[in-house]
Amino acid sequence: MKVYHNHRRLRSIEPPPNRYTSSPILGLRPDRILDVSKRIDALICPRWTIQVEPSCDAHDDLCLAVHDGRILELVPRAQANEKYSPDAVHERPEHVLLPGLINAHTHAAMTLLRGFADDMSLERWLNERIWPTEMRLVNPDFVADGTGLAIAEMLRGGITCFADMYLFPDTVADVAATTGIRTAVGMIALEFPTPWARTPAEYISKGLAIHDAYKGHPLVTTTFAPHAPYSVSDETLQRIRQLADELDVPVHMHVHETAQEVSDGIEKNGQRPLVRLEALGLLNPSLMAVHATQLTDEEIAVLARSGSSVVHCPRSNLKLASGACRVADLVAGGVNVALGTDGAASNNRLDLWSEMETAALLGKLIAADAEALPARTMLRMATINGARALGLEQETGSLQAGKAADAICVRLAGAAVEPVLDPISQLVYCASRENVSDVWVGGEHLLAGGELTRLDEALLLDRAHGWASKVLDA
Amino acid sequence: MKVYHNHRRLRSIEPPPNRYTSSPILGLRPDRILDVSKRIDALICPRWTIQVEPSCDAHDDLCLAVHDGRILELVPRAQANEKYSPDAVHERPEHVLLPGLINAHTHAAMTLLRGFADDMSLERWLNERIWPTEMRLVNPDFVADGTGLAIAEMLRGGITCFADMYLFPDTVADVAATTGIRTAVGMIALEFPTPWARTPAEYISKGLAIHDAYKGHPLVTTTFAPHAPYSVSDETLQRIRQLADELDVPVHMHVHETAQEVSDGIEKNGQRPLVRLEALGLLNPSLMAVHATQLTDEEIAVLARSGSSVVHCPRSNLKLASGACRVADLVAGGVNVALGTDGAASNNRLDLWSEMETAALLGKLIAADAEALPARTMLRMATINGARALGLEQETGSLQAGKAADAICVRLAGAAVEPVLDPISQLVYCASRENVSDVWVGGEHLLAGGELTRLDEALLLDRAHGWASKVLDA
Numbered sequence: 001m002k003v004y005h006n007h008r009r010l011r012s013i014e015p016p017p018n019r020y021t022s023s024p025i026l027g028l029r030p031d032r033i034l035d036v037s038k039r040i041d042a043l044i045c046p047r048w049t050i051q052v053e054p055s056c057d058a059h060d061d062l063c064l065a066v067h068d069g070r071i072l073e074l075v076p077r078a079q080a081n082e083k084y085s086p087d088a089v090h091e092r093p094e095h096v097l098l099p100g101l102i103n104a105h106t107h108a109a110m111t112l113l114r115g116f117a118d119d120m121s122l123e124r125w126l127n128e129r130i131w132p133t134e135m136r137l138v139n140p141d142f143v144a145d146g147t148g149l150a151i152a153e154m155l156r157g158g159i160t161c162f163a164d165m166y167l168f169p170d171t172v173a174d175v176a177a178t179t180g181i182r183t184a185v186g187m188i189a190l191e192f193p194t195p196w197a198r199t200p201a202e203y204i205s206k207g208l209a210i211h212d213a214y215k216g217h218p219l220v221t222t223t224f225a226p227h228a229p230y231s232v233s234d235e236t237l238q239r240i241r242q243l244a245d246e247l248d249v250p251v252h253m254h255v256h257e258t259a260q261e262v263s264d265g266i267e268k269n270g271q272r273p274l275v276r277l278e279a280l281g282l283l284n285p286s287l288m289a290v291h292a293t294q295l296t297d298e299e300i301a302v303l304a305r306s307g308s309s310v311v312h313c314p315r316s317n318l319k320l321a322s323g324a325c326r327v328a329d330l331v332a333g334g335v336n337v338a339l340g341t342d343g344a345a346s347n348n349r350l351d352l353w354s355e356m357e358t359a360a361l362l363g364k365l366i367a368a369d370a371e372a373l374p375a376r377t378m379l380r381m382a383t384i385n386g387a388r389a390l391g392l393e394q395e396t397g398s399l400q401a402g403k404a405a406d407a408i409c410v411r412l413a414g415a416a417v418e419p420v421l422d423p424i425s426q427l428v429y430c431a432s433r434e435n436v437s438d439v440w441v442g443g444e445h446l447l448a449g450g451e452l453t454r455l456d457e458a459l460l461l462d463r464a465h466g467w468a469s470k471v472l473d474a
Numbered sequence: 475m476k477v478y479h480n481h482r483r484l485r486s487i488e489p490p491p492n493r494y495t496s497s498p499i500l501g502l503r504p505d506r507i508l509d510v511s512k513r514i515d516a517l518i519c520p521r522w523t524i525q526v527e528p529s530c531d532a533h534d535d536l537c538l539a540v541h542d543g544r545i546l547e548l549v550p551r552a553q554a555n556e557k558y559s560p561d562a563v564h565e566r567p568e569h570v571l572l573p574g575l576i577n578a579h580t581h582a583a584m585t586l587l588r589g590f591a592d593d594m595s596l597e598r599w600l601n602e603r604i605w606p607t608e609m610r611l612v613n614p615d616f617v618a619d620g621t622g623l624a625i626a627e628m629l630r631g632g633i634t635c636f637a638d639m640y641l642f643p644d645t646v647a648d649v650a651a652t653t654g655i656r657t658a659v660g661m662i663a664l665e666f667p668t669p670w671a672r673t674p675a676e677y678i679s680k681g682l683a684i685h686d687a688y689k690g691h692p693l694v695t696t697t698f699a700p701h702a703p704y705s706v707s708d709e710t711l712q713r714i715r716q717l718a719d720e721l722d723v724p725v726h727m728h729v730h731e732t733a734q735e736v737s738d739g740i741e742k743n744g745q746r747p748l749v750r751l752e753a754l755g756l757l758n759p760s761l762m763a764v765h766a767t768q769l770t771d772e773e774i775a776v777l778a779r780s781g782s783s784v785v786h787c788p789r790s791n792l793k794l795a796s797g798a799c800r801v802a803d804l805v806a807g808g809v810n811v812a813l814g815t816d817g818a819a820s821n822n823r824l825d826l827w828s829e830m831e832t833a834a835l836l837g838k839l840i841a842a843d844a845e846a847l848p849a850r851t852m853l854r855m856a857t858i859n860g861a862r863a864l865g866l867e868q869e870t871g872s873l874q875a876g877k878a879a880d881a882i883c884v885r886l887a888g889a890a891v892e893p894v895l896d897p898i899s900q901l902v903y904c905a906s907r908e909n910v911s912d913v914w915v916g917g918e919h920l921l922a923g924g925e926l927t928r929l930d931e932a933l934l935l936d937r938a939h940g941w942a943s944k945v946l947d948a
Contacts, residue, residue: 348903
């Protein structure tokens with residue numbers, strides 16, 4: 001990284017009279033000290049900053065220095081002006097700066113089925129509406145258009161990284177890569193044929209081809225995504241376990257979504273699905289157990305001991321009446337809990353603000369304790385915990401030096417969100433995705449003052465309208 | 475109402491050739507028929523219209539004709555052009571038009587305490603934070619500034635009517651009247667002294683003075699607002715019951731908010747609070763029982779038989795871990811259920827979109843039935859049911875001829891809310907208050923294309939900042 005002189009700044013700043021005597025050990029003349037300010041790509045200057053890690057507090061008057069897509073440091077505003085010569089300064093005087101949110105479970109392309117099958121039981125929802133429509137319509141074009149729309153929605157709402165599970169994950173990867181968002185693409189596996197693959201072996205080989213194609217990509221990673229215990233055989237799960245170990249890739253799976261799933265599992269296999277997964281060696285730090293609305297105390301202890309993550313999707317669990325995850329107990333037990341939106345057909349928002357809020361509110365009721373799951377815990381779930389679940393905690397999830405510059409600004413101004421007595425409470429219990437003004441992923445400014453910089457939203461919407469006619473023409 | 479000729483329209487429309495023969499009984503020449511189009515104040519032309527009553531469906535291509543603050547009719551767009559000559563035409567081609575939302579329970583001025591005491595138990599919240607701060611700060615200025623801010627927030631979110639319960643209700647009435655929103659001001663009563671009154675008799679007499687001052691006001695009505703069974707004596711409740719009968723005014727009261735309240739009531743009075751209220755004659759169509767998280771089957775039956783309303787405040791109940799109202803059972807039992815936000819210190823939004831969504835999602839979980847409480851039911855709760863609870867069902871709550879023109883437009887456009895496969899699902903499960911573009915109350919355009927027309931939001935925020943310093947200086 002080169003260091004440039006900042007000639008503009010030199011003209012406007014006089015060295016303080018005692019500068020020389022106060023730093024004699026440097027052996028430099030005062031004008032030389034001020035002379036050396038480092039050119040960087042950008043300085044983001046919000047009113048409040050929440051790093052999330054090492055601490056999840058709101059600090060005033062810090063600036064984020066960004067260069068080559070990375071976080072250099074958080075620096076007090078006064079020092080920033082002296083130390084850096086940024087190409088771009090983003091003044092955000094009414095805003096909170098925090099890490100980008102991580103949506104740890106979605107089916108992005110299902111935005112095209114948003115609102116298509118509401119107020120139905122999970123069984124009717126799947127069998128009468130979702131699966132027949134998917135079999136009829138889902139192809140690479142559907143996935144490209146739906147995923148593009150989902151990425152526009154997620155970026156607008158401050159999501160900088162999402163873990164997907166859907167058919168045609170090659171298309172998901174290709175679309176995501178062109179948008180600049182960070183993605184963990186799910187190498188989906190099922191025991192039955194779909195338009196994407198016919199056999200478990202074909203699902204796995206097509207998945208591995210994506211993994212190979214994107215190896216070393218700065219934004220696209222992969223997960224194995226065996227759909228659920230009831231839809232994937234022991235043999236397939238063992239093969240995935242082996243590959244996941246070899247490739248060091250997370251295993252992203254629906255687990256214990258409903259009571260029915262658990263009782264069916266007992267009937268079929270003589271054991272609860274989580275017990276079966278444990279026997280198959282899947283309970284370990286690479287597991288992302290999505291939903292987990294049915295957990296015994298023992299299962300919580302096992303998840304904690306094994307280092308598995310749970311991905312909590314409260315809005316989907318409520319809307320499908322699947323049950324309520326024991327989030328406060330999981331947190332107390334030391335399990336890493338991340339948040340996911342699930343797909344737009346069962347939510348209907350890809351909106352982590354709404355998930356944070358719902359997780360906190362529902363979690364308090366389920367724990368019968370208003371002090372459970374405070375706002376800070378929610379911010380961690382939506383950021384660093386998601387990164388941990390995806391094995392990306394060295395890369396994203398907090399505002400720390402060396403990590404990718406995945407950051408967002410949220411504007412806390414206006415009658416709906418003022419006064420701001422506590423910025424963290426305000427973010428979780430009051431702000432909406434509509435308050436997100438700016439999004440950077442790997443230092444690239446993908447949402448700038450409310451405008452998407454890379455995506456053509458009008459085109460995406462036009463395509464969505466075309467698909468809507470086909471969906472409704474069933 | 476005068477009928478004017480619409481000269482502009484006459485120039486552009488030729489009578490169809492067979493017009494005379496097709497309507498011979500009118501005895502008029504065709505040019506005379508077309509000649510007569512009625513001048514009206516406004517025509518609102520959305521993409522979809524939801525009347526709520528008589529039916530809660532989304533209709534295409536209807537326009538709302540408004541004159542003298544009242545709804546004339548909903549008319550197909552083609553006929554509207556022929557029949558009316560509006561002073562203003564509001565084209566809203568991407569929008570849903572529906573009745574204004576009714577917030578059936580709030581403490582508006584508590585916006586100034588938003589986020590001040592989060593993640594605390596109800597007991598600590600009240601005793602350590604809210605009550606000491608209120609005793610220190612609440613005066614008519616606090617109430618005026620907090621209520622003004624709350625009204626700005628509510629109007630922006632499509633709320634056209636709110637039922638308030640707070641100290642200094644005279645100030646609430648005065649502020650609300652100047653803003654143009656519809657208000658049911660709570661004549662609060664407590665057994666203990668506050669900055670507003672010292673004795674039950676003083677609470678009641680000061681309340682009645684407000685009732686008298688606003689008698690016949692087009693927008694301001696009153697409710698009796700005895701705070702809760704545990705904070706108001708039998709004697710006071712009996713007096714209120716008598717006055718409510720005489721004046722035909724609703725009784726707005728916290729009832730069975732927590733399990734603790736019920737067990738304390740049993741300990742003190744030997745009976746559950748609702749049983750006590752029934753014995754005092756308070757269970758009848760004028761009762762608005764707020765919260766009601768603790769209900770037996772028998773209590774649901776009694777509420778239904780008596781014609782009482784329940785005001786459900788799901789977000790507050792969750793945040794304070796108070797419990798979950800059995801909403802699906804109340805609806806099945808025939809109880810009128812309205813929605814309320816509660817105050818901003820326990821929510822933290824005055825946002826009925828969020829309440830509708832939470833009520834639907836939570837209600838499904840509590841009923842263990844994803845088909846319970848569908849989106850249509852939520853729209854009714856947030857509109858006509860609120861009007862019914864307040865005794866205002868002849869005046870507001872649906873888009874029907876003769877009612878006040880209390881209406882809102884919600885824009886369903888953009889990546890977050892498209893495609894629109896079902897406008898009603900989209901409103902309840904996907905749209906946010908930020909999608910509200912226009913609000914009319916009694917025909918007055920109070921939010922026009924996202925801009926408040928009467929309120930000075932910057933001034934309100936400035937005052938809120940002043941109060942924030944005082945709140946935090948505790």
